[in-house]
Amino acid sequence: MVVWGKIGVQVVEAASDLFEKSKRSLVGDGSYPGFVRAVLAQVPEALQSSDPEECGYVIYAQTGATVQRRVADIMPGDVIMFWDAKLKGHKNLHAYSQTVGMGEGWSSKVRVWQANQHVGQQSVEIVSYRLEDLKSGQVKIFRVLEKAT
Template sequence: MAVWGRVGVQICEAATTLFDKSKKSLIGDGSFHGFVAATLHEVPNAQAVAPPEAYGALVYAQQGQTVQKRVSEIMPGDVVLLRDAKLKGHKGLAAYSLSVGQGEDVVGIVGEFEGKKSKVRVFQANQHVGQQTVESVSYRLDDLKSGTIKVFRVLEA
């Protein structure tokens, strides 16, 4: 928790700032990893990372519907990685199905986490054609049917 207080808050603020700036200019190289690297570069006391697996300490891991590791609560400023994730659930009365991280891992910065609903809001690179900006996307961890979700806590340098 002490590590999060020193680094996590600054990472979340940097991600929010880059989210606002992304309307006008390209952030990083436009990729998911590029956005996370650009965000962590804005925080001087964040430990340097070596993607894809070394974003910091693993605090949460989920494979399919099974939570394999939960060291602590997910916090804003953590790095979330989705690999071959298929999510299926309901938004209001409508059913939805979503495939994320097919071929390339989706990596983003946690903006907020709702523990009761197990819902995480993530700042991530927008990979739609012609729109290499940053978007804010919400995922329900309970809706994961297959694939992997990992959450890392960035350490202090």
């Protein structure tokens, strides 16, 4: 919790700032990992990984409908990554199907800032995903770590 309290709050602030800036300009290189790199670059105390598919300590991992790892509650400022994810479920009374990927009681609905891949719109958007709707692919959620001092 101490790691989240210090770094997670700064990650949320950086993501929020970049979301506002995205209304006027492109954030990072416009890709999903580019947005994450741009956010983490705004947090000097955050440990930067040379591997673009690693952003800290894995607190949650799921492949398809099977949860492989859950060691902490998902908190604001954690980084979520999807690989070839297909989600299918219901939002309100409507069925939905969604593909995502990057090349509390336990509610697993997450609200995220992500790069917007739609041309002509702001470059970052806010979306929600229900992890229990994951039918295939993989999701990992990372807790961003602090640099060693």
